[in-house]
Amino acid sequence: MATLxxxxxxxxxxxxxxxxxxxxxxxxTNEGQIISILAHRNAHQRTQIRKAYADAHGEDLLKALDKExxxxxxxxxxxxxxxxxxxxxxxxxxxxxxxxxNQWVLVEIATTRTTHELFLVRxxxxxxxxxxxxxxxxxxxxxxxxxxxxxxxxxxxxEGDEVNTTLAKAEAxxxxxxxxxxxxxxxxxxxxxxxxxxxQLNATLNHYNNSYGNSIxxxxxxxxxxxxxxxxxxxxxTCLTIPEKYFEKVLRQAxxxxxxxxxxxxxVITTRAEVDLCRIKEEYHRRNSVPLxxxxxxxxxxxxxxxxxxxTGHGNA
Amino acid sequence: MATLxxxxxxxxxxxxxxxxxxxxxxxxTNEGQIISILAHRNAHQRTQIRKAYADAHGEDLLKALDKExxxxxxxxxxxxxxxxxxxxxxxxxxxxxxxxxNQWVLVEIATTRTTHELFLVRxxxxxxxxxxxxxxxxxxxxxxxxxxxxxxxxxxxxEGDEVNTTLAKAEAxxxxxxxxxxxxxxxxxxxxxxxxxxxQLNATLNHYNNSYGNSIxxxxxxxxxxxxxxxxxxxxxTCLTIPEKYFEKVLRQAxxxxxxxxxxxxxVITTRAEVDLCRIKEEYHRRNSVPLxxxxxxxxxxxxxxxxxxxTGHGNA
Numbered sequence: 001m002a003t004l005x006x007x008x009x010x011x012x013x014x015x016x017x018x019x020x021x022x023x024x025x026x027x028x029t030n031e032g033q034i035i036s037i038l039a040h041r042n043a044h045q046r047t048q049i050r051k052a053y054a055d056a057h058g059e060d061l062l063k064a065l066d067k068e069x070x071x072x073x074x075x076x077x078x079x080x081x082x083x084x085x086x087x088x089x090x091x092x093x094x095x096x097x098x099x100x101x102n103q104w105v106l107v108e109i110a111t112t113r114t115t116h117e118l119f120l121v122r123x124x125x126x127x128x129x130x131x132x133x134x135x136x137x138x139x140x141x142x143x144x145x146x147x148x149x150x151x152x153x154x155x156x157x158x159e160g161d162e163v164n165t166t167l168a169k170a171e172a173x174x175x176x177x178x179x180x181x182x183x184x185x186x187x188x189x190x191x192x193x194x195x196x197x198x199x200q201l202n203a204t205l206n207h208y209n210n211s212y213g214n215s216i217x218x219x220x221x222x223x224x225x226x227x228x229x230x231x232x233x234x235x236x237x238t239c240l241t242i243p244e245k246y247f248e249k250v251l252r253q254a255x256x257x258x259x260x261x262x263x264x265x266x267x268v269i270t271t272r273a274e275v276d277l278c279r280i281k282e283e284y285h286r287r288n289s290v291p292l293x294x295x296x297x298x299x300x301x302x303x304x305x306x307x308x309x310x311x312t313g314h315g316n317a
Numbered sequence: 318m319a320t321l322x323x324x325x326x327x328x329x330x331x332x333x334x335x336x337x338x339x340x341x342x343x344x345x346t347n348e349g350q351i352i353s354i355l356a357h358r359n360a361h362q363r364t365q366i367r368k369a370y371a372d373a374h375g376e377d378l379l380k381a382l383d384k385e386x387x388x389x390x391x392x393x394x395x396x397x398x399x400x401x402x403x404x405x406x407x408x409x410x411x412x413x414x415x416x417x418x419n420q421w422v423l424v425e426i427a428t429t430r431t432t433h434e435l436f437l438v439r440x441x442x443x444x445x446x447x448x449x450x451x452x453x454x455x456x457x458x459x460x461x462x463x464x465x466x467x468x469x470x471x472x473x474x475x476e477g478d479e480v481n482t483t484l485a486k487a488e489a490x491x492x493x494x495x496x497x498x499x500x501x502x503x504x505x506x507x508x509x510x511x512x513x514x515x516x517q518l519n520a521t522l523n524h525y526n527n528s529y530g531n532s533i534x535x536x537x538x539x540x541x542x543x544x545x546x547x548x549x550x551x552x553x554x555t556c557l558t559i560p561e562k563y564f565e566k567v568l569r570q571a572x573x574x575x576x577x578x579x580x581x582x583x584x585v586i587t588t589r590a591e592v593d594l595c596r597i598k599e600e601y602h603r604r605n606s607v608p609l610x611x612x613x614x615x616x617x618x619x620x621x622x623x624x625x626x627x628x629t630g631h632g633n634a
Contacts, residue, residue, distance in 0.1 A: 119436065122473045131475045131514065134468075138508040146504065151451075154471035156439045158448045187463065191455040197448065 001278035003313040006040055013048035016041070017056055020049070020064075029068045031303040038081055039310035043274060046081055072262045073304040079270040080311065085120035088113065089128055091267065092121065092153075096136040103145060103232055104250070105267065106137060110152040111239035112246070115159050122153075144185040144229045151194035152236065158197040168203040169211075171196070175204065176212050179219045184233055193236055202241055244276060248283040251292065260299045265308070269296075273311040281312065318595035320630040323357055330365035333358070334373055337366070337381075346385045348620040355398055356627035360591060363398055389579045390621040396587040397628065402437035405430065406445055408584065409438065409470075413453040420462060420549055421567075422584065423454060427469040428556035429563070432476050439470075461502040461546045468511035469553065475514040485520040486528075488513070492521065493529050496536045501550055510553055519558055561593060565600040568609065577616045582625070586613075590628040598629065 011019070016037050023030035023037075038046060053061040065077055079087055088109050095105040109121060125133040134154050141149055171192050178189040192204065209215050217234045238246040247268050254264035272280055284292040293312050297305060328336070333354050340347040340354075355363060370378040382394055396404055405426045412422040426438060442450040451471050458466055488509050495506040509521065526532050534551045555563040564585050571581035589597055601609040610629050614622060 119473075126473075126475045126477075130477050130479050131517075132473055132512060134472070135475070135512040138512050142504075146508075150468060150508070151471065154468065154473070155451070156436075156443075156449055156471070158443045158452070160443075160447050162447050187459075191467075195449060195452040195455050200448075 001276060002274045003277040003281065003311065004040070004042060004273050005313065006042055006045070010041065010045060013045070013052040014056070016045075016049045017052040017061070020053065020061065021057065024064060024068050031069070031073070032306070034065075034069075034077065035303065035307050035310055038077065039307055043084055047083055050081070069303075071304070072266065072300075073302065073307060075263075076266045076270060076304060076307050079266060080273075080307070083124075084271070084274070085117065085124040086128070087271065088117075088121040089124035089133070091271075092125060092133050093129055093136065096140040098140075101140065103141070103149065104235060106149055106153060107232060107235050107239060108246075108271075110149070110155065111236055112243045115155075115157050118153075119156065145232065147185060148190055148194070148229070148232065148236070151190065155194055157195070158200075160197065161199050162197075163199055163203040165203065168200065168207050171204045172207040172211060175208055175216060179216065179223065182223060184220065184223075184230065193233075193240070198240055205237070205241060244279040244283045247272060247276075247280045248287055251280070251284055252288060255295050255299050262300070262304075265296070265300070269308050269311050277312060318593060319591045320594040320598065320628065321357070321359060321590050322630065323359055323362070327358065327362060330362070330369040331373070333362075333366045334369040334378070337370065337378065338374065341381060341385050348386070348390070349623070351382075351386075351394065352620065352624050352627055355394065356624055360401055364400055367398070386620075388621070389583065389617075390619065390624060392580075393583045393587060393621060393624050396583060397590075397624070400441075401588070401591070402434065402441040403445070404588065405434075405438040406441035406450070408588075409442065409450050410446055410453065413457040415457075418457065420458070420466065421552060423466055423470060424549060424552050424556060425563075425588075427466070427472065428553055429560045432472075432474050435470075436473065462549065464502060465507055465511070465546070465549065465553070468507065472511055474512070475517075477514065478516050479514075480516055480520040482520065485517065485524050488521045489524040489528060492525055492533060496533065496540065499540060501537065501540075501547065510550075510557070515557055522554070522558060561596040561600045564589060564593075564597045565604055568597070568601055569605060572612050572616050579617070579621075582613070582617075586625050586628050594629060 010016075019037055020034060023033040038049075041049065050061045053059070053064070057064070062078055062081060065081065066074065069077060079090075082090065091105050092109050094100040095102040110118065113121065122133050125131075129136070134150060137149050137153050138146060174188050175192060178184055178186045183189070193201070196204065205216055212219070217237055220230050220234050220237075223230060235246060238249075250264050250268050254261035254268070268280070269277065281292045284295070288295065293309055293314055296308050296312060300308060327333075336354055337351060340350040355366075358366065367378045370376070370381070374381070379395055379398060382398065383391065386394060396407075399407065408422050409426055411417040412419040427435065430438065439450050442448075446453070451467060454466050454470050455463060491505050492509060495501055495503045500506070510518070513521065522533055529536070534554055537547050537551050537554075540547060552563060555566075567581050567585050571578035571585070585597070586594065598609045601612070605612065610626055610631055613625050613629060617625060
């Protein structure tokens with residue numbers, strides 16, 4: 001469930017665009033005003049505001065925000081204002097560039113979006129960067145990591161609930177054999193993770209757990225907790241089966257880090273506020289004994305803090 | 318260019334559906350009537366007729382055709398009547414089944430359709446078979462063939478005309494090294510073929526030809542003309558760069574075969590009649606010194622022949 005709140009009566013996109021323009025004008029920018037508008041409009045409404053702003057002022061709202069704002073607040077507001085597919089394409093692109101390279105973001109986008117959302121991300125990537133996401137991923141990774149990421153970002157998983165129990169048992173056995181042989185970079189292991197529907201994969205992993213006494217992620221952890229490929233593999237599995245647990249961990253590590261990892265914090269809040277941040281907040285509270293909003297308020301400040309808190313919602317869980 | 322001809326004034330879908338119903342009724346089926354309608358309606362019109370037929374008679378037109386017709390004529394008419402994405406999903410499904418397994422068909426569908434068409438095929442596959450095409454391809458192939466087919470059917474190539482010349486030169490060099498080392502199953506070799514846009518790949522292969530004196534397919538042929546993987550690789554390259562040449566060869570081999578390969582003949586005619594069968598016909602005439610329609614008429618008979626000829630058009634080239 002989303003944490004985003006939208007007022008029951010929303011001004012027209014033209015009015016919102018005008019209020020934003022006013023917030024940019026005069027001495028100093030009125031950040032509070034910007035937050036009060038944009039942090040309480042859904043993706044469709046924000047896109048309409050961008051259109052209205054471009055029509056009235058001949059400039060993309062993102063450009064205007066870029067001129068008026070700075071640092072973490074700017075990045076958070078830009079990411080939030082973008083359309084979800086455009087935002088993911090942008091994050092994926094960054095993640096294949098040398099200095100902002102980040103395989104976790106690629107895993108997140110490839111596994112926690114719906115099949116259709118991932119398709120829209122790939123289309124947005126074409127439009128924006130004039131090439132495909134898989135070209136860039138393939139070009140900027142190698143070895144086992146590439147072997148895993150390439151089919152993952154190219155996947156178009158079936159989304160029905162149908163489960164083939166015989167197949168689940170057979171594939172749980174394959175997974176177990178590969179784990180036992182320490183051969184998780186095996187073609188079949190990767191194929192199962194990258195092509196099966198989430199429902200089918202879930203059945204397979206449940207069967208694994210029931211038959212072999214441990215969850216697969218526990219076995220993989222015992223296998224080599226520092227191995228980068230195995231870590232990524234565990235993230236893939238968590239993202240596909242219990243995404244809120246994965247995102248809780250990203251938030252926990254971002255907040256607990258000395259100096260705070262603002263990029264990770266911003267990314268999770270802006271990409272999940274309209275999706276499942278409610279569930280992630282519950283998970284966070286349970287795991288850290290402190291509400292997410294409290295932890296964010298403690299670690300951040302100024303307009304950046306205000307925006308994140310508005311998107312996260314003030315409630316305890 | 319398409320060979321399909323549609324009359325300037327087309328009856329309503331309801332009228333067409335009624336005429337088809339009449340052709341099914343009474344003593345014997347009126348195959349001529351069926352051909353005269355369906356072979357001269359485009360994909361959209363055929364879909365409308367199917368809808369009208371289902372509304373009027375509570376039965377899918379495909380089911381009715383299946384009851385009335387038989388053998389090669391039936392298969393051709395069923396394939397033709399389907400929507401293009403549905404038809405490709407059907408052909409792909411068949412191609413992953415043991416007794417109708419056919420890697421060439423998978424290559425054709427993955428490489429000669431547009432990016433959006435391939436996406437629609439993958440969606441149609443979900444709808445029809447409750448799983449993804451990549452699951453079935455992965456499950457029914459192995460080794461190098463799987464390594465090639467899996468990213469190929471999952472690709473979402475960028476379709477713009479932009480070409481990066483520096484990249485083309487660099488990747489031509491990579492391809493050349495792999496060909497020289499007889500290592501065409503290498504990750505990079507496959508990545509380049511499976512992810513680059515057709516325009517970019519074309520530039521790369523032209524550069525290969527200019528720099529190393531031979532087309533890459535010539536080099537691959539010298540390398541081992543009987544190797545199944547290399548044959549498939551050459552087909553991928555031809556499909557991506559000069560599809561009409563690939564289809565001409567499929568037709569030539571189907572027609573020249575003792576007994577005629579009706580499945581291949583039917584597949585090419587029904588899938589290309591609305592796309593580029595005109596170009597394929599030209600290519601066929603040039604390579605075989607006989608018009609395609611003449612060759613088809615010589616090798617086939619009855620209603621099957623009539624349908625293929627209507628779809629191919631009567632002209633010489």
